[in-house]
Amino acid sequence: xxxxxxxxxxxxxxxxxxEVLTGAGFFADSAEDGNRAIEKLATDKFDLVLLDSxxxxxxxxxxxxxxxxxxxxxxxxxxxxxxxxxxxxxxMRKGADDYVTKPFKINDLLVTIRRCLExxxxxxxxxxxNMDDTxxxxxxxxxxxxxxxLKEHDKLRFMDITRKLDIDDHxxxxxxxxxxxxxxxxxxxxxxxxxxxxxxxxxIACLNSISST
Amino acid sequence: xxxxxxxxxxxxxxxxxxEVLTGAGFFADSAEDGNRAIEKLATDKFDLVLLDSxxxxxxxxxxxxxxxxxxxxxxxxxxxxxxxxxxxxxxMRKGADDYVTKPFKINDLLVTIRRCLExxxxxxxxxxxNMDDTxxxxxxxxxxxxxxxLKEHDKLRFMDITRKLDIDDHxxxxxxxxxxxxxxxxxxxxxxxxxxxxxxxxxIACLNSISST
DNA sequence: AATTTCTGTGAAGTAAATTTATCATCTTTC
DNA sequence: GAAAGATGATAAATTTACTTCACAGAAATT
Numbered sequence: 001x002x003x004x005x006x007x008x009x010x011x012x013x014x015x016x017x018x019e020v021l022t023g024a025g026f027f028a029d030s031a032e033d034g035n036r037a038i039e040k041l042a043t044d045k046f047d048l049v050l051l052d053s054x055x056x057x058x059x060x061x062x063x064x065x066x067x068x069x070x071x072x073x074x075x076x077x078x079x080x081x082x083x084x085x086x087x088x089x090x091x092m093r094k095g096a097d098d099y100v101t102k103p104f105k106i107n108d109l110l111v112t113i114r115r116c117l118e119x120x121x122x123x124x125x126x127x128x129x130n131m132d133d134t135x136x137x138x139x140x141x142x143x144x145x146x147x148x149x150l151k152e153h154d155k156l157r158f159m160d161i162t163r164k165l166d167i168d169d170h171x172x173x174x175x176x177x178x179x180x181x182x183x184x185x186x187x188x189x190x191x192x193x194x195x196x197x198x199x200x201x202x203x204i205a206c207l208n209s210i211s212s213t
Numbered sequence: 214x215x216x217x218x219x220x221x222x223x224x225x226x227x228x229x230x231x232e233v234l235t236g237a238g239f240f241a242d243s244a245e246d247g248n249r250a251i252e253k254l255a256t257d258k259f260d261l262v263l264l265d266s267x268x269x270x271x272x273x274x275x276x277x278x279x280x281x282x283x284x285x286x287x288x289x290x291x292x293x294x295x296x297x298x299x300x301x302x303x304x305m306r307k308g309a310d311d312y313v314t315k316p317f318k319i320n321d322l323l324v325t326i327r328r329c330l331e332x333x334x335x336x337x338x339x340x341x342x343n344m345d346d347t348x349x350x351x352x353x354x355x356x357x358x359x360x361x362x363l364k365e366h367d368k369l370r371f372m373d374i375t376r377k378l379d380i381d382d383h384x385x386x387x388x389x390x391x392x393x394x395x396x397x398x399x400x401x402x403x404x405x406x407x408x409x410x411x412x413x414x415x416x417i418a419c420l421n422s423i424s425s426t
Numbered sequence: 427a428a429t430t431t432c433t434g435t436g437a438a439g440t441a442a443a444t445t446t447a448t449c450a451t452c453t454t455t456c
Numbered sequence: 457g458a459a460a461g462a463t464g465a466t467a468a469a470t471t472t473a474c475t476t477c478a479c480a481g482a483a484a485t486t
Contacts (some may be wrong), residue, residue, distance in 0.1 A: 085301045088301045088302050092305035093310075135352045135353075139352035142444095157463095158463055162462095171445090171446080171448095174463075174465085177464095179443095372433080375432095382475075382477090387433075388475075391434095
């Protein structure tokens, strides 16, 4: 069962939402401002936070990046009364997963919540642990360099890669390309050009986010 | 020099923007709808796309996900006249990096553009290639499992880890913990509890994003 | 104080990954 | 159609990663 934290200074709305969410099959708890929310998040595990943007004490806009940074997998839906395009854009830039304007139809909110949770569907660690080939592949600098090359040049032929890697023995490159192909990080088109597969692109994007932050 | 593609059906605005952007030190080109934009992106490399949301032919909302999926590293700033909160949220959810409402002050737009490009600043591949220890670490399933365990339990002692991994020879676990520690993915506090380091947390978050999408 | 559990080291052996070397085929190009 | 370069398979040699074993001090239990 998914756990949702409702953060709003309006007690009526808070209690109401908790009731509705409970009725909709969620576990729901609530907090009256950003500080209390962060406390609750520290002790209890939640899947999603409904966050009011303006509250006495710490507001949603302030607590949003704090929460997102610490609990990156928790989905956050901003709930706001005085909504502007700028505010929405800022919230999304800060890491909100969705943004709902008050007053809202409760059904719309439920749809939004379900969609966010669906996106969060987390292959936990079981799948992560099965990515043995992928990680073994990435363990080698030559192969990572090859991926980087293909990221930059889109398509390359065997000897292009060999030369760009500055490796004189082409059979060594051949070995690594095979490993990469077996791990499905790259593929060859009809003309034998090597290119990143979808999986490969995803990995590269991810790796860049590791090293850049 | 950064290359920017202006996509708008209004010829005046298009030419104007290209001129201003060129004056501001960018290379700028333009396209009059989504289809033409996608064509231009296929032949030429761009760093950022200014995308009008409503155009005859393929609009920005339609082309946005197509562009983002194919060229994940290109930043996209939506430019829109009839702007609503819902529209802004939808655009951001679809992968826009920012959202500007027409009419805009040219200076505000430049600020937005520069910020987006700054964020895109790509540690290229040099840094990525130096992460040898990190990747070698992740190449081993036992070590990944250890990271996953620590992600879940925050702090664990040596024998806790050994038992949870269901490994009878504790010295084997010791070996892997040492490798993880050397790669700075985890650390020990004064009481010898093992926990994820900042780097380790970042890596784990990243790995989850690989497997979940 | 004696005993068990926890935490760790280092050497030596085993397994796996990588490199090197040898050879085969397939395309272009002349 | 022969020569030259591009591509790739396979096996042996080497390097690196991993496991096992023997041992030992610290901390907790009895």
